[in-house]
Amino acid sequence: MRCGFCLPACPTFRETGLEPESPRGRIALMKAVADGVMDPDQAFADQMNHCLGCRACEPACPADVKYGQLIEQARDAIEDHADHGLPVAGIRKLFFKGVFPHRGRLKWMGKGLALYQKSGLRHVVRGSGLMRLLPKAMREMEQILPEASGQGVVERIGTFYPAKGAKIARVALFRGCIMDVLFAETNVNTVKLLSEAGFEVVIPTAQVCCGALHAHSGEMDQARELARANLKAFEEAGVEYVVSNAGGCGALLVEYDHLLHEDAEYRELAAKFAARVVDVSQLLVARGRIPAFDEAAASGSEPVTITYQDSCHLRNVMKSSNAPRQLMKQVANATFTEMHEADRCCGSAGIYNVTQPEMAGQILDHKMVHANRTGARYLLTSNPGCLLQMKLGVLKHGDPEAMEVKHVVDFLYERMADRSDP
Ligand code: SF4
Ligand code: SF4
Known part of the structure; x- marks a missing residue:
């Protein structure tokens, strides 16, 4: 056809x-x-x-x-058959093989980045004009990077978090690689949200990067190797669900069965694993005791308008667009406004905004016309890449004081009426 x-x-x-x-x-x-x-x-x-x-x-x-x-x-x-030339080939090898698959190195990267951000070095580098040596897309990214940390979710809350009240199910958190360096707080909030909704959460420490960036960049063998390591790590956890809070990661995890369909040893395990993968919003809506989200009302805050940018992979691959919206609509004092073409890509697409900055920028320009029209105080997303891209969009075409970009999980957690420990 x-x-x-x-x-x-x-x-x-x-x-x-x-x-x-x-x-x-x-x-x-x-x-x-x-x-x-x-x-x-x-x-x-x-x-x-x-x-x-x-x-x-x-x-x-x-x-x-x-x-x-x-x-x-x-x-x-x-x-x-690609011939990238030495610098690009070196960078690809460094990140795809040398950094993303190794938790310890990611932690060091987080520590280094945090030092750069907090020590004043960032201001020195920016002031010195050194940034001009970087491509424009990298300079823009540097401006919107959140506070990095070498302290991931496990270092902050351990590997086990009990359910609040009667346990509905035991689940495992997929913590991601970049996610746990740049958005560790979102991982923590995901665990606490799940606990509040009745889920016991474990975080297997042997888990590694999902392999999505590798798979999308033509490094399929490396992606398969990472998938095998994850299958082993999560099999030992004995959980009913594997929970992701990043659409990009979740979309590859639910396709591990396809990724390993020619691997006789892992094929069956991969199919079993893929069937257990859910996004946090899907699980909360399908099986959770949804917490009361009325903290804003209780504290007498001003009513706010919120809108949502779909994660393409959450929507088109994990088939979830309603669950995050359902949750957002339950927040007291927050009015949900649908953004025109919220289902269209924002131009982030993994590292596309760095490798194809022209097209990514063009797509983002159009996206921001619609985002600004919502007049929303909070623009929410379900994927770290989309979050950064929308932050860049607000910086370039909006007003960062008037519109804040956040992960849905963080927004929900902040408005949870009861944030006490289980
Ligand atoms: S919609 Fe499907 S069948 Fe039709 S042109 Fe596109 S890929 Fe081909
Ligand atoms: S950019 Fe176009 S061709 Fe590529 S995945 Fe998106 S819709 Fe399909």
């Missing part, structure tokens, strides 16, 4: 109006390469890399084409 129903859903096609920038066009290019009609040259690689991987084309497709799997295979094949 080449019906084209996916075209209007595709952000890059909407921005350019060009067929090769659409899902149908990219699939045609992949087929041409697979059939030997076209060389997998740089132009082909560029076209594949322009794709955000947002997967908005999948729910739009009547033939259920698994575009996400196609683009990952295409990128993996491109990477097998």
Whole structure:
């Protein structure tokens, strides 16, 4: 089928109006390469890399084409023959192999970043003009990075947190890699929210990065290695659910069964694991005792307006768009306003905003027109990448004093009427 129903859903096609920038066009290019009609040259690689991987084309497709799997295979094949040159190849190796898979090194990275942010070094570097040596996208990112920390969720609250009241289920938190360095507080708040809703939470310490950044960047073997390590770590935890609070991570975790479908040893375990993965909002709505979110009303704060930017992977892969909205609508003194095209990608897409800054910036510009129209005091998201991208959008096109960008979990936790320990 080449019906084209996916075209209007595709952000890059909407921005350019060009067929090769659409899902149908990219699939045609992949087929041409697979059939030997076209060389997998740089132009082909560029076209594949322009794709955000947002997967908005999948729910739009009547033939259920698994575009996400196609683009990952295409990128993996491109990477097998890629010649990045020394600096890029070195950076890829450093992060994909040397940092993301290793918890200890991530902690040191968090400590280093925290030192940079808190010691005044940041002001010296900014004042010295050294930042001008970095590409614009990196300079912008540096401005909106949250306070980093070497203290992740386990260092803050341990590996076990009991349920408040009667236990509904035992669950495990997937803490993420970057998430636990830049958003450790959100991980803590996720655990406390789950506990308040009746879930006993464990945090397996042997867990590693989910592998999403690797899979989306053509490093499939490395992604599979990480998946195997996670399967072992969570199997030993004996839990009913594996809970994610980052759409990007959750979307790969629910597809571990596909990622390892050719691995005879791990195939079955991967399918069992994938079936247990949920986003925190999905679990709270489906099985939790939803806490009272009326702290703002109790403390007499001003009523606020809130809006939500969907995480593409939470919406298009984990199929969850209602659960976060359902929770937000239960907060007292907060009026939920739907943002026009909240379901469209914000341009973050993993590291897309760094590797493809022009298209990412264009998409973000349009997103911010809609965000500003909501007049919301809080713009909420369910994924760290979207959160940073929307923060950048507010900095560039809005007013950071008037609109704060937050993770849904943090917003809910702050408004939980009872935040006492179990
Ligand atoms: S994943 Fe997103 S950007 Fe890529 S083709 Fe599909 S809709 Fe377009
Ligand atoms: S990917 Fe699906 S929606 Fe897009 S052209 Fe092919 S069949 Fe149609």
